[in-house]
Amino acid sequence: MSAHHHVSAPERTRVTPSGLAGRGRLATLFGAALCVLAVVLGFVQEEGMARLQHGWLLAVTFFVTLGLGGLFFVLVQYLVRAGWSVVVRRLAEHLAGSLPLMGLLLLPVVIPTLFGNGQLYHWADPHELAESHLLQEKAPYLNGWFLLVRVAIYVGVWTLLVRAFNRRSLAQDDTGDPSMTIWMQKRAAPSVLAFALTLTFFAFDMLMSLSYEWFSTIFGVYVFAGSAVALFATLVLLALRFEGRGELRGIVTTEHYHDLGKLLFAFVFFWGYIAFSQFMLIWYGDIPEETVWFQQRWVGSWKYVSLLLLFGHFLLPFVGLLSRHVKRNRSLLASWAVLLLLMHLVDLYWLIMPTLSPEGASIGLIDFACLSGVGGLFLGGLWRRIDGKPLVPLRDPRLGESLAFQNL
Amino acid sequence: MSASNLHGLVAYYADVDSLLAAVRRVREAGYQRFDAHSPFPVHGIDPVMGIRPTVLPWLVLGAGLTGCAGALLMQWWTNGHDYAFLISGKPLFGLPAAIPVTFELIILLSAFMTFFGMLALNTLPLLSNPLLRTAGFGRVTADRFAISIEAADACFESHATRELLAGTGALSVEACESDESSAVVPKWIKQLTMIGAAIALIPPALIAMERYGTRTTPRIHVITDMDFQSKAKAQSASLLFEDGRAMRRPVEGTLAVGEWIEDEYRATGKVAGQLGTGFPYEIDRAVMERGRQRFDIYCGVCHGLDGLGRGPIAVRAESLEESAWVPPTNLHDERLLTVPEGHLFEVITNGVRNMPAYAAQLSVDDRWAVVAYLRALQRSRNASIEDVPTDQQRNFK
Structure with a gap:
């Protein structure tokens, strides 16, 4: 649009990171070791198995939601044929690339349900099933084998989408074939539909069914909102990282950070809007079977975690990110991104952990081991995917528009 | 053309770069009352023209905060204070219940302030501008870029200003005459407005007559308020229940709370x-x-x-x-x-x-x-x- 702003396409070698593969292997080794440590602690500690399963679920869902956020970003860019975002889209593609592995890591919490282990999912406990009429009614859906099938479908769909989109995007770097973009644009709408359905039911199955007697139809949207917040925070931090290293210097500009900041701000508000929508209807309806879920999160120190979310995940970042100047200031934006990424973790912790320690919030060594273990595997995969590939879609038809992008 | 009815001068350019360069020159020459025109928004022209960031965001913030405070105050006053009314056991003033209205009012006032504030700050709507009568100005909406300098500017001097504009690489420089036509609203518009206003008063007057006048036939209920309610009164018949009575007997073998007295x-x-x-x-x-x-x-x-x-x-x-x-x-x-x-x-x-x-x-x-x-x-x-x-x-x- 702005004819006076001419930007030439960057050179392949300059935007291709190298030397990350070694670091990736190190992270994978470190992560695997910590995962082993977490399992050992789970066996050794008193009631460690229950905490191990909860901690593991927390860690895996945290990184799965990051990957889902990345997939969402990629799909939506093709869906709306966005031009500005091309320079940061590859980062989101790499984040989405973690989904196959992270999806596989869900198995350690799914498989125990097959053997009647109800330490994480109480509905899997045969005694619970025998005593609860409600659970008997829900059993055709809530049973171990069907859960395994569903999770396989979710992860299968994600893997297919990630492969279809990432492969073509990478292939376009060499061929410059615009038909790749057109192919993806055509598939973006049904893909978003598949994404929305799998994410919603993933949230129902892995998170909402922790309290199997409780239900909220907006729950999937809530988890999605949190995932999007985490994604934009991560994109900001990753872009800054590679701007610092040099690969994205002069390519991802203040204008792109401004737009990422706007999206981060928008989804902070969206998260608050959805969280409040869920809360207010339940508060107003005042039906015990619905209010119990919030009551559990208002007991003891859970109350402070709830308030931390209200202020840390919504009110403070809302005010903090409101100004244009903040969104255009790299270090301020990065600070909010770090806080929001942390808050996404707290959000998932708040969703998962009350079933483990209903009397109040508690953190164990196992939680840290799981988080850094799975985190190591995630980062290891991410660095190895990034290594040796251009960090910018070099011959994307809209790259020029993205490079020259300016906010009004 | 005399200097007295000269509104200003317009210079035309072929592209954005020459426009920006010309704007820079005009501003360096000390002109204040000039404007740049282009078929599309030009990035970064604001600082070149010396346009300060708009005050509008602050106005919108103020409107939003007013909406927030106003909505909370209104709901507290009506439900929690002036007409305290208990609704399904909720607190008289419950913040969760007040949030949706508060949210909507913040949005409403912010949107109004954004829209009307933008219009006001741009002194819009402007029904006529002398520039529109200039021969070449029409192309500014298609493929031309232009700078206009008003004759009212302190630095304006017909010949020198024309020289300056011509020296900035302008394709052409055109004089823009003031609009000499009368600014008085034509009489027939005034009369039509008055007649229209008078006619518009008839329906509400009729409604008021029907509503508050003395009548022998039932009143017309334009706004029914609570004149008609679908409720059953005591001792009346009701088709809802099998026994055809609106009043219900207590369930067999039960007593209302406080009815049981042992003595x-x-x-x-x-x-x-x-x-x-x-x-x-x-x-x-x-x-x-x-x-x-x-x-x-x-x-x-x-x-x-x-x-x-x-x-x-x-x-x-x-x-x-x-x-x-x-x-x-x-x-x-x-x-x-x-x-x-x-x-x-x-x-x-x-x-x-x-x-x-x-x-x-x-x-x-x-x-x-x-x-x-x-x-x-x-x-x-x-x-x-x-x-x-x-x-x-x-x-x-």
């Missing part, structure tokens, strides 16, 4: 089916005061506040010479001085002759309080000086 005498005035004597609970000053109050409300209208049977209804019925009227009993009647208290309670509960039952209006204990007060009333007409407390006796001598 038979207290509940019925009878002991083993026989009318009893005395009171089932202790009578103190508070009970007596309650009894007096209930008596004055429910009994006094017929029996009179003094119990002589000459209450306002009785007086009125006699003055109308109602033939079917049965005069109320004189409560100081010899017979009533000696009946057991259970009898009085039973009569209040179930009614007697023309007197209706008062069980629906008076609770069990209220009926006993009325009996107690009635006993005191009867005694007051047969009292001796010994009944008066010693410290009060001298008042009666």
Whole structure:
């Protein structure tokens, strides 16, 4: 649009990171070791198995939601044929690339349900099933084998989408074939539909069914909102990282950070809007079977975690990110991104952990081991995917528009 | 063309880069009242032209905060303070319930301020601009870029300014004449507006007449308010229920909360089916005061506040010479001085002759309080000086 702003396409070698593969292997080794440590602690500690399963679920869902956020970003860019975002889209593609592995890591919490282990999912406990009429009614859906099938479908769909989109995007770097973009644009709408359905039911199955007697139809949207917040925070931090290293210097500009900041701000508000929508209807309806879920999160120190979310995940970042100047200031934006990424973790912790320690919030060594273990595997995969590939879609038809992008 | 009707000069350019360069030159030459025109928004032209960031975001923030405070205050005032009304056991002012309205009002006022504030800051709507009458200006909406300098600018000097613009690489420089046509609103528009306003007043006037005038036929309900409600009134028929009655009987074998009284005498005035004597609970000053109050409300209208049977209804019925009227009993009647208290309670509960039952209006204990007060009333007409407390006796001598 702005004819006076001419930007030439960057050179392949300059935007291709190298030397990350070694670091990736190190992270994978470190992560695997910590995962082993977490399992050992789970066996050794008193009631460690229950905490191990909860901690593991927390860690895996945290990184799965990051990957889902990345997939969402990629799909939506093709869906709306966005031009500005091309320079940061590859980062989101790499984040989405973690989904196959992270999806596989869900198995350690799914498989125990097959053997009647109800330490994480109480509905899997045969005694619970025998005593609860409600659970008997829900059993055709809530049973171990069907859960395994569903999770396989979710992860299968994600893997297919990630492969279809990432492969073509990478292939376009060499061929410059615009038909790749057109192919993806055509598939973006049904893909978003598949994404929305799998994410919603993933949230129902892995998170909402922790309290199997409780239900909220907006729950999937809530988890999605949190995932999007985490994604934009991560994109900001990753872009800054590679701007610092040099690969994205002069390519991802203040204008792109401004737009990422706007999206981060928008989804902070969206998260608050959805969280409040869920809360207010339940508060107003005042039906015990619905209010119990919030009551559990208002007991003891859970109350402070709830308030931390209200202020840390919504009110403070809302005010903090409101100004244009903040969104255009790299270090301020990065600070909010770090806080929001942390808050996404707290959000998932708040969703998962009350079933483990209903009397109040508690953190164990196992939680840290799981988080850094799975985190190591995630980062290891991410660095190895990034290594040796251009960090910018070099011959994307809209790259020029993205490079020259300016906010009004 | 004289200098007096010159509005300004317009210079045309072929592309954005020459426009930006020209703007820079014009500004360096000290001009203040100039503007740049282009078919699309030009990035970064604001600082070149010396346009400061707009104050609009602050206005919008102020409007949003006003909406927030106004909505919360309004909801607190209406529901929590001025007309405190308990809704499904929620707090009178519950923040979660107030959020949606607050949110919407923040959005509404912010959007209004954004839209109308933008118009106001741009002095829009501007119905006419002399530039639009300039021959070449039409292309600015298609493929031309332009700078206009107003003649009102302090630096403006017809010849020198034209030289300056020509020297910035302009394709051409055109003079723009002031619009000399009258700015007065034409008479016919004024007249039409007045006629329109008068016609517009007719429907509300008709509505007001229908609504508040004297009529022999039923009123037209433009806004029905609560004139018609889909509710069943007491003692009326209803198709909703099988027995066709709007009022419901209690479910068989149940009692309303507070209806169950274990003491038979207290509940019925009878002991083993026989009318009893005395009171089932202790009578103190508070009970007596309650009894007096209930008596004055429910009994006094017929029996009179003094119990002589000459209450306002009785007086009125006699003055109308109602033939079917049965005069109320004189409560100081010899017979009533000696009946057991259970009898009085039973009569209040179930009614007697023309007197209706008062069980629906008076609770069990209220009926006993009325009996107690009635006993005191009867005694007051047969009292001796010994009944008066010693410290009060001298008042009666």
